[in-house]
Amino acid sequence: MSEESTTPLKIVVLVKHVPDVQFDRHIDSGTLRLDRAESVLSELDEYAVEAAVSIVEANGGFAAGHEVIAATMGGKGAGNSVKKALQMGASSGLHLSDEALAGSDTVATSKALAALVDYVGNVDLVVTGMSSTDAETSVVPAQLAERLGFAQLTHALAVEFDAAQRELAIKRDHLDRTLTLTASLPAVLSVTDQANEPRYPNFKAIMAAKKKTVTELDLAAIGLDAAAVGAIGSNTEVIGAEARPAREAGTVINDSGQAGIALVDFLAEQKLI
Amino acid sequence: MPSALVFFSEFSEAPSKAQRELLTLASGFENPAVAVASEVSAAAQEVLASYGVVKLYTASSQAQVFGQHELSVLDAALQATGAGLVLLANDNFSRELGARLAVRHNGAIITDVIGITGDLVATKDELAGSYSVQAKPTNGTLFATLKPNSIEDAPAAANIPLAVEELALEDSSDAKVRIAAAEAKAASDRPALTEARVVVAGGRGVNGDFGPVEDLADALGAAVGASRAATDAGWISHDAQIGQTGVTVAPQLYISAGISGAIQQKAGMQTSKFIIAINKDVDAPVFEIADLGIVGDLAKVLPQAAEEIRRRKA
């Protein structure tokens, strides 16, 4: 790896502000939208931030001129997830927020995020999580690759960057095989929770993040028509949502030497054997 | 009623349960057609016809590129049929094909679908199965990815002859993503996790030895699953991981052994019909969702249960 010759990389890492999975999550029965109080940086996007920052660190560090821009689209609170990404090492932040974005489905979300990447300009690499923990669709990264015309390297179990060739290699499971896939930049990379171990920001990193900037943008600022996104710009509509009744605890028994038999009795009673 | 197009990367004369469910769902729509991105044998074509499929579009490719060929096949078949509904498997690869084409043709994509009505109202799972949501397309073709075990597999009675069309596609060798290497995964004799009626899963509590879990699975003809703690420890392949970042299962019976029941693990199994949990710790959260909880040592309980099942079967 020749550190001097590395052309600086411009990386956008997409982070989503989502309801904390550790709490009960609710869909409002009137608006049919997810209650977004108690939101945090999606834990799966921490792997994306880690992947982006590690690529920079392995190629001369931020001193070499690389940028990792943590970007989000979301309501007011979403800025907090960008700040968390800055603590984990991203160099600056972008927060796209506009009332007109409310109710965006994946097609509209990817439109807005692609416009955000275009607004940044000259982006070499977009890094995302494997899935948001609220929508759980795993489709936004592929949609971004389609919209931006970038190579799609998604669901990476492992990532390697060859700075000299400006080429990425990932491992990905497909059918009954594990593939090694390669592509030249620009690319969209999504990483799984197998790809790395996200760092825990220390006091120094938290202090350093305070000096980094988060730029707030609305749709007008990135030149996107409000009618292209939000509920109007979406191609799907949610028309109903019901909470499944919570599972109830059944019988709990202590094993006093016969629990294996009791297990089989239960299977027989329920006609499972 | 809209017309339906089903996509498969591969299709053999012994289709998976998930594939048969997709064909059954399609048979309720107009002119069910299928697109397959590789060769389809005569025997496999007969299977398609038995589900009422009227048209098959195929094209195979030897190019060592990733995803491009499949995308071209589905796109070409979509143009040829003008289908209002495209049905895909729920795996990541199939989702991504649907996602790209939904963008390309300004259509709609809905994932994790468990049912679709004739006027394209899809029912889907949300928030790790804790909600059931109805959604519908408001523009363009609907691309829907179907969760396995959602639909009763039922071949259509009428046997309409199947027309086959070989698609003429442009060479995709200039595609952006190349396959540099491919490693086959170890094959297993056990049922596939997503399709199994019974799953026996082990966690950190197996302490390195999946023997008792596998033994009970074999007695029950079950698939073997695991928590992330067990796959991260390298005791079993990552393919066995059940949960938020692993496989989602909804079997008739899920037996959880030595697994505490973290939210990310529950996300992958809490819609199982019956749950039995074996854990040493009476306070393990998994007991909150178990129909039968056993406070005990899995190394004792599992072998005893396996032996008892074999005894009763004999």
Ligand SMILES: Cc1cc2nc3c(=O)[nH]c(=O)nc-3n(C[C@H](O)[C@H](O)[C@H](O)COP(=O)(O)OP(=O)(O)OC[C@H]3O[C@@H](n4cnc5c(N)ncnc54)[C@H](O)[C@@H]3O)c2cc1C
């Ligand atoms: C981003 C992210 C994604 C994740 N995705 C997943 C996922 O997809 N799937 C998943 O499973 N986890 C996932 N996790 C991890 C999850 O949070 C838990 O850490 C994990 O599920 C714990 O596995 P475990 O229950 O086997 O281990 P532990 O929590 O350590 O529990 C082991 C249990 O075994 C019991 N035990 C020990 N010995 C015995 C014995 N002899 N007999 C009976 N019981 C015994 C103990 O009482 C304990 O309850 C994810 C975490 C993160 C942060």
Ligand SMILES: Nc1ncnc2c1ncn2[C@@H]1O[C@H](COP(=O)(O)O)[C@@H](O)[C@H]1O
């Ligand atoms: N509103 C958003 N803001 C930023 N990133 C997002 C947003 N929605 C999706 N993403 C990115 O896309 C990935 C996959 O999301 P999804 O397709 O919704 O499962 C996430 O892990 C994020 O990296």
